[in-house]
Amino acid sequence: MKKGSKKVLAVIFSAVLLLAACGDGKVKNNATSSKKYKIGVSQIVEHPSLNAAFDGFKKALEDAGIDAEYDVQIAQGDNSANTTIATNLVSADVDLIFANSTPSAQAAASATSEIPIIFTSVTDAVGAELVDSMESPGGNVTGTIDAHPDAITKTMKFLKDELGAKNVGMVFNSGEQNSRAQVDAVKEMLKDMDMTVVEASVSTSADVKQATESLLGKVDSMYIITDNTVVSALESVISVANDNKIPMMVGEFDSVKRGGLAAYGFEYFDIGYEAGKMAVKILTGESKPADLPVQIPQKLKLIMNKGTASTLGLDIKDEWKAEFSE
DSSP: HHHHHHHHHHHHHHHHHHHHHHTTSOOOOOTOOEEEEEEEESSSSHHHHHHHHHHHHHHHHTTTTTTEEEEEETTTTTTTHHHHHHHHHHHOSEEEEEESHHHHHHHHHHHOOOOOOOEEEEEOOTTTTTTTSOOOOOOHHHEEEEETTTTTHHHHHOOOIITTOOOEEEEEEEEOOOHHHHHHHHHHHHHHTTEEEEEEEEEEGGGGGHHHHHHTTOOOOEOSSHHHHHHHHHHHHHHHHHHHHHEEESSSHHHTTOOOOOEEOOOHHHHHHHHHHHHHHTTSSSGGGGOOOOOOOOEEEEEEEHHHHHTTTTTOOOOOOOEEEE
């Protein structure tokens, strides 16, 4: 082949590559592109479970080769701050919002119908009016929930069958939609189990210890759900429960590690990671939020705190098949 012909072919080949890359004139975003994505992060409060979910989210993007810059804003339990954060992130024109908790997701969804929103640590996405349905979210919002269908059932059966409980104390923030949904689910379930729920409502983490003490003499067990306000002050509940020999089941593993007796749950890192995988599909143009079904936790197991069991004078039975935290 003549030298001139080789040059012509080289030019043609280069042009073909350029057209393939550009398509309609715009470079498509994908995990191998050089674009640096700006991710807005709204989180209601700092506590181990939510932090672990965010760690999982970041790891999923890192594993996919996504170059991301995070604008992290924490509301410190203040819903008005939550609204301000959502407005700030929209004004910053982020590529995607990661909303870590129900209040955070609700504020973000109210602030924009254009920017994709991926949530996690949400208990009832439909009840919170974040999505049309679990299967077909619609709109610009989807994500992963922190409620396994069997977790509450297994927890209540454990309290009744293994610990002989009849009156279950629940401390929660009634202003959190996800918390109200969980309490109502427990109350509905216990109608057929000859058990009752005794409620103690709080507005801030400063109210938690007093609310827990108000349950003394009324309950023989406690169940602390995934309530952000209460979990952020969990040590107050643990001290009251353990000092009074009241077994306290909790809603997630980090609360077991902090001193709760036991939980049927999953790792928040895992649901954060799944949310991150969904974010990758959206950022790369593979999917839209409206088309990505909301995901539930994939793994459910029982974990117990040996130290707390010892404090309560409980013998851990082999048939419980539990994993353990010291």
